[in-house]
Amino acid sequence: MVFLEFEKTLEDLQEQLEKAEETQSEGKVDMTETINQLSSIIEKETKNIYKNLTRWQRVQLSRHPERPYTLDYINHIISGFIELHGDRLVKDDKALVAGFGKVDNQTVCIIGHQKGRNTKQRQERNFGMANPEGYRKALRIMKLAEKFEVPIITLIDTPGAYPGIEAEERGQGEAIARNLMEMSVLKVPILCVVIGEGASGGALGIGVGDRVAMLEHTWYSVISPESCSSILWRNWEHKEEAAEALQLTAEDMLKNKLIDRVIKEPFGGAHRNPELACKNVKSEIKRFIRDYREMNADELVKNRVEKFGQMGVYHED
Amino acid sequence: MSWYKRLSEGIRTKTEDKKSTPDGLWHKCESCKIAISTKDFLSNLQVCPECGHHHKIDAESYFKILFDDQKFTKLFNNISPADPLNFQDTKKYKDRIEKAIANTKLNEAASAAIGKISGVKTVIAAMDFRFIGGSMSSAVGEILARAIDKATQETTPLIIISKSGGARMMEAAFSLMQMAKTSAKLAIYQKTGLPYISLLTNPTTGGVTASFAMLGDFNIAEPKALIGFAGPRVIKETIGKDLPQGFQSSEFLKEHGFIDFIVHRSDLKQKIGNLILLVGKKKVKSNT
Ligand SMILES: [Zn+2]
Numbered sequence: 314m315v316f317l318e319f320e321k322t323l324e325d326l327q328e329q330l331e332k333a334e335e336t337q338s339e340g341k342v343d344m345t346e347t348i349n350q351l352s353s354i355i356e357k358e359t360k361n362i363y364k365n366l367t368r369w370q371r372v373q374l375s376r377h378p379e380r381p382y383t384l385d386y387i388n389h390i391i392s393g394f395i396e397l398h399g400d401r402l403v404k405d406d407k408a409l410v411a412g413f414g415k416v417d418n419q420t421v422c423i424i425g426h427q428k429g430r431n432t433k434q435r436q437e438r439n440f441g442m443a444n445p446e447g448y449r450k451a452l453r454i455m456k457l458a459e460k461f462e463v464p465i466i467t468l469i470d471t472p473g474a475y476p477g478i479e480a481e482e483r484g485q486g487e488a489i490a491r492n493l494m495e496m497s498v499l500k501v502p503i504l505c506v507v508i509g510e511g512a513s514g515g516a517l518g519i520g521v522g523d524r525v526a527m528l529e530h531t532w533y534s535v536i537s538p539e540s541c542s543s544i545l546w547r548n549w550e551h552k553e554e555a556a557e558a559l560q561l562t563a564e565d566m567l568k569n570k571l572i573d574r575v576i577k578e579p580f581g582g583a584h585r586n587p588e589l590a591c592k593n594v595k596s597e598i599k600r601f602i603r604d605y606r607e608m609n610a611d612e613l614v615k616n617r618v619e620k621f622g623q624m625g626v627y628h629e630d
Numbered sequence: 631m632s633w634y635k636r637l638s639e640g641i642r643t644k645t646e647d648k649k650s651t652p653d654g655l656w657h658k659c660e661s662c663k664i665a666i667s668t669k670d671f672l673s674n675l676q677v678c679p680e681c682g683h684h685h686k687i688d689a690e691s692y693f694k695i696l697f698d699d700q701k702f703t704k705l706f707n708n709i710s711p712a713d714p715l716n717f718q719d720t721k722k723y724k725d726r727i728e729k730a731i732a733n734t735k736l737n738e739a740a741s742a743a744i745g746k747i748s749g750v751k752t753v754i755a756a757m758d759f760r761f762i763g764g765s766m767s768s769a770v771g772e773i774l775a776r777a778i779d780k781a782t783q784e785t786t787p788l789i790i791i792s793k794s795g796g797a798r799m800m801e802a803a804f805s806l807m808q809m810a811k812t813s814a815k816l817a818i819y820q821k822t823g824l825p826y827i828s829l830l831t832n833p834t835t836g837g838v839t840a841s842f843a844m845l846g847d848f849n850i851a852e853p854k855a856l857i858g859f860a861g862p863r864v865i866k867e868t869i870g871k872d873l874p875q876g877f878q879s880s881e882f883l884k885e886h887g888f889i890d891f892i893v894h895r896s897d898l899k900q901k902i903g904n905l906i907l908l909v910g911k912k913k914v915k916s917n918t
Contacts, residue, residue: 474840476860476868481878482886486839486859490813494845497814513797513806514840514859521810535797535806535837545719545799559802560715569714571803618814622775624807625768626714 314585317373320362326355363581366530368556368565372538374530375509379584381591382441383410383425383468386508389591390416390598391423397454399446403483406447408439408475409519411454413463416595419602422458424451424519425468428509441510442475445488448518452492455499464502464605466598467519472537474515489518496521497621498614502605506576506594507531507563508583523617524601526574527563528590530582533572534561571624659683675895684832684852684895689741689756692791696754696899702745705753706776710737711769714804723800726762734760739794740770742777744786748903750914753781756791757838764794766837767801771808774842778815785822787910789902791829792843796836796861809841816845825910827902830857830880830889844888848905851880851889852898 316324330351337344366374374380387394387410394414398405411424426443429435451467458465474485496503496519505522511533527533536544538556543549566572576597579586605613657671658664661683671678675695676685694700710731717723731737739761744753755777757764774790781788797805819826828846830839832855839859843849851857858878866873876882883889893901 474859476865478865478869478871478873478877481858481860481865484844484886484888487844487888489840489859490809490842490844493810493813493841494817494820497810498817514809514837517806517809518840521814533806534803536799536802541799547720551719555719558715558717558719559799561802566803569803571807618818621807621810621814624811625771625804626712627767627769627772628710628712630708630710 315378317370317377319370319373322358323355323362326351326358330355359581367553368532368560368562369538369553371530371562372510372532372556374582375532377582377584378430380509381583381587382430383427383470383508385587386425386468386591386594387414387423389588390595391421392416394423397457398450400449400453402449403446406439406444406450407437408441408443408471409447409451411451413458416466416598416602420461420463421598421602422454422463422465423468424454424465425508426471426515426519428470439475441471442473443471443515443518444475444477444480445483445485448474448485448488448492451519452495455496455503459499459501462501464504464602465499465522466601467503467505467522469505469507469511469516469520469533470509471512471515472510473512474518486514489514492518493521497618500610500614502601502608502613503617504598504601506597507533507572508594510537512537521617521621523605523613523620524574525572526576526597527566527572528576528583528594529563529578531563532556532561533563533566534559660685677895682853682894684854686759686793686832687895688760689736689758689791692756693741693743693745693754695895696747696789696902697743697745697752698747698749702743702754705742705744705780706773707737707741709769709773709776711767711801713800714768715800715802717800717802719800726800730761734758736761738767738769738773739764740773742773742780744780744784747787747789747899748907750787750906750911751784752787752789752906753777753784754789754791757793759793759795759833762798764792764838765796765798766794766805766808767798768804768808770798771805771811774808774812775815778812778819781824781826782815782819782822785824785914787824787906787914788819788826789829790826790842790846791831792834792838793831794834794836794838794843796838806837809837812842813845816842823913825906827905829893829898829902830883831855833857835859835861847909848890849888850901851883851892852895853880853892855880857883857889 391414396412426441428441429438503522507527538552541555542551563575579589583590656665659678662681742755830851
């Protein structure tokens with residue numbers, strides 16, 4: 314397991330435990346008591362750390378390299394998944410996957426950002442940073458979902474839309490803008506779930522839904538804490554403060570009425586029990602399908618436009 | 631009528647020669663640094679007669695340029711920014727707001743007005759760069775959303791003039807959601823069959839580009855404006871290479887197919903008026 318910087322004490326304890334277990338297995342010394350002791354200390358310490366996570370620590374958890382990604386959720390939740398490729402204009406963007414499959418007996422359209430597990434995959438997936446082609450592929454397939462009257466599930470996990478020369482040449486801004494406008498009036502139910510990082514327009518580009526949920530240890534905001542620190546504090550050292558100021562956690566977003574639900578993660582984060590994380594997301598999807606099954610399309614669109622229309626806090630005299 | 635007058639030789643003077651000139655009488659071009667008389671600069675709509683550089687102008691100036699007889703009614707200027715997150719970086723957001731209001735005498739970085747263009751009732755919303763970099767706050771989003779709604783309800787053509795550094799970070803996710811809010815409102819406006827003209831001016835970047843600014847039936851731009859999603863500095867840092875000449879300029883965007891045409895400020899009223907008469911008149915109700 315990969316430990317994060319705030320889990321340093323856990324890492325040390327885990328190392329001691331592994332050593333003790335090794336000694337035990339050699340059969341010369343009885344380590345049972347030490348092992349039991351260490352295990353209970355680890356449990357206590359884990360609880361201690363996870364009881365009071367700071368916002369910056371949650372950001373780190375959202376980026377944990379062993380966290381389940383879109384394709385992991387698809388593999389666990391969706392049966393008979395058929396992935397569809399390409400925007401029909403330029404190419405297939407591998408930072409964003411899309412296709413159709415079934416959740417139990419219900420056909421769904423599923424779309425999500427995809428990060429890579431190792432160096433090769435990370436390059437192939439461009440670290441989950443989509444180009445305009447990705448957003449256009451997503452829209453193309455969402456339109457198919459509308460045609461076939463199938464609900465749409467989007468999984469958000471991106472450090473941002475890719476900032477590159479070609480991305481600008483091919484209209485990164487236009488691609489995201491188009492998705493925002495089109496998604497807001499699609500005539501099928503849309504559920505959006507932030508499963509990791511929800512960075513800015515790159516996240517929102519597949520984030521306009523009737524219901525928006527976030528996993529417990531994820532973040533969603535207009536900018537990452539690091540970039541916010543570099544712009545407002547003019548150096549990279551204030552990321553913790555920036556994370557606090559941005560109020561970017563699932564809890565914050567729910568409190569500010571910018572999302573609708575928070576999905577529980579396994580204790581200590583989704584990466585510690587990916588199967589349970591997938592199970593929780595699946596329950597959320599099934600609940601959504603149940604809640605929106607009877608909804609009339611015009612009402613759906615009207616409510617969605619109104620929902621986003623009401624977001625924001627301002628003075629009016 | 632031509633607004634653009636080339637000034638006679640006698641009026642042009644290099645800045646170096648004008649150092650002792652009191653402020654207010656002469657204006658030094660941001661781009662070519664040549665000084666011209668403020669009177670001529672203003673009558674030329676703040677476009678440098680030497681190099682054609684379009685200086686930033688405020689929302690009110692655009693209203694005056696575009697509306698017939700400079701006549702219009704301001705809308706929603708009772709909306710001003712709140713501080714939903716009690717945000718503080720090196721400064722308090724509250725203080726930034728107060729200072730911006732004091733300096734600009736505006737309530738927010740967006741204003742809206744209704745009036746006539748070529749005799750057709752039209753709603754315009756325009757952004758103001760002087761107010762916290764024209765950044766997108768909840769209040770900006772609300773003003774734009776109401777302007778779009780107004781055009782929908784009154785079945786008028788709609789013009790949004792963008793000039794923005796992008797998100798207002800001090801409103802974090804509230805700022806982000808304004809992209810969805812304005813785009814959703816535009817989706818509803820689309821159903822009226824009336825034209826939405828998006829005018830992109832220097833600079834139009836970030837979340838503004840990735841929402842209403844790129845959603846025009848007609849996306850048009852002033853010359854040499856910086857237009858892009860990601861900032862040039864961020865792109866340069868990401869790819870570790872220098873950016874090509876003219877990257878993210880109006881001309882670059884037109885070349886790549888994202889801008890319908892580029893329009894000099896002096897032709898703005900006529901071109902927009904013509905567009906509205908060409909495609910927007912038929913469906914406009916009660917334009918008397
Ligand atoms: Zn000049």
